[in-house]
Amino acid sequence: MKVEWVESTHRQCKCANVAFFFKQWGGWGADGKRRANKT
Template identity: 90%
Template sequence: FFFKQWGGWGADGKRRAKKANGRKLAGRTWDEMPETAAYL
């Protein structure tokens, strides 16, 4: 998941800023980024 547009609604069902809601999904913080392509 890419969380740039995620986060208008909190886990408690209240709407607030995405920074205030955080980046958790199903109890886990997702920090992964896609692997970069190898330079040819």
């Protein structure tokens, strides 16, 4: 997920007086490698 998408959504929610909840980034790093790999 791109940082810009989260920031844009957050701004839109704030302007509309809507609650914003962002749980987590997920298991992929900026380099495209999986970070939350379970074996």
